[in-house]
Amino acid sequence: MTGTVYKSTGSWYTVKTLNGKFYECRIKGRFRLDGIKSTNPIAVGDKVEFELETKNNTDTGVITRIEERTNYIVRKSVNLSKQTHIIASNIDQVFLLVTIDNPPTFTTFIDRFLVTAEAYSIKTILLFNKVDTYSEDTLLEVKYLASIYRDIGYECIGISATTGKNIDKVKALMEGKVNMFAGHSGVGKSTLVNAIEPSLDLKTKAISTQHSQGQHTTTFAEMFDLSFDAVIIDTPGIKGFGVVDMEKEEVGDYFPEFFALKQDCKFNNCIHIKEPKCAVKEALEANEISYSRYKSYLQILEGEDEHYRTDNWDE
Ligand code: GDP
Ligand code: ZN
Structure with a gap:
């Protein structure tokens, strides 16, 4: 059978097959994709093949193969081992939320993000959020910034996650794709996800609370099907992509x-x-x-x- 990894706990992987069934799967022994040294052999977003094992009337799976990833994002651990952890793979696009103030997003941050996304071959769309709060002058700044990025090929949309402005456009772009949201803490990621899919509210709220208390729990990425034909990869506590070594x-x-x-x-x-x-x-x-x-x-x-x-x- 084949399917996509929706969730990982470290030893078990939740895999969804094409006909929509979920199976808990494991891997046996050492299992590494060639050329990638990481602490986790399989990540959320991976397309895998698995064999069913039936014990006591329960079906579980043993993963036997991973399809080559179109892309993947990593986090390098800060300890001395400098091991790489693959956060997620096969991402179609990422929406980078930008706010001019509350909090400010500097162009250096946007550009560094875009360079990393380009290096990872992940398409980025810029969402200028909180346009409902901006003065005329700030709106001009949004226009100017958007023109810079539009001119070089990045789609830019001014949105408001709270008033719903242009959320329909975001949803239309998300259709049929594996999507991610990124941006500084406080730019409105949870609010936007909630505007797109209210049923995901609880999870994102819980994550925000956890982080505002400064806890450093290990959080895993997870994939969610939306009520329309779209998938979100939620990467709790990660606002950007991992480091890319480049010349x-x-x-x-x-x-x-x-x-x-x-x-x-x-x-x-x-x-x-x-x-x-x-x-x-x-x-x-x-x-x-x-x-x-x-x-x-x-x-x-x-x-x-x-x-x-x-x-x-x-x-
Ligand atoms: P996150 O850290 O990126 O998930 O940001 P949140 O979704 O928690 O939003 C941070 C704050 O900004 C919350 O108080 C939201 O209500 C507020 N916020 C988010 N989007 C908008 C928006 O479009 N307009 C306004 N006025 N406030 C927003
Ligand atoms: Zn030159």
Whole structure:
């Protein structure tokens, strides 16, 4: 049988088959997907094959194979072992919630998030939340920011999770997909999920409470079917993706507007800083590339902005 992993407790995996039945499955012995060293061999979102075992009239499964993942996100443990934990896999898209204030979301955070998502091959949609609370000036700021990201290919929507503005658009985009929500604590992730699917209210509330008390319990990702044709992967306490190790020359490839110009740089290993005849710098000077994007790029290359380090993104 084949199915998708919806939940994991560490030793048992809840797998949903195509005809909608759930089975509790285990793995036997050592079981590793080639090339990935992680503390967990199987993660939420994995597509697996399993064999049924019937004991005392109960069916459980033994997982025998994992399909190759289209993508996956990880968390690196902070202890010395630096082991990788796979949080979730096969994610179609992530909605990054952004607020201008309460709390502020800085462009450096957005850009770092987008670079990581690009590196993981996960499509990102930007949701500018709490538009019901903004002054005219702040709304202009939203418009300006949205234009920057729209121009380089990211869909942007202004929404209000509390008034319901544009929630129908979000739902339409979610259809038929495996979705994730991300963003700083307080941007409205739980409120939005609740607006989309009120029955998920309890769980998200419980998680928020847990975190406001500063508890550091180990929380597992979990997948939920919605009442319309869409799936959410809930990743409690995780506001961003894990760290991605990249080479200096690689970072620019995850800025789509830089990548598009790369072939026009004189040097094919150009990192767009001091090289002569750099198409990215020329575009920057011609105002065709946003200065805030370029600033984020420099910060990522310098790697000195501890505050935005992707491996510190756990709440
Ligand atoms: P989370 O930490 O990202 O899950 O954020 P929450 O969903 O807990 O929201 C944090 C606070 O912002 C709560 O008090 C929400 O009621 C409020 N909030 C969320 N979305 C909106 C919105 O669109 N408009 C307004 N006015 N408040 C919102
Ligand atoms: Zn260049």
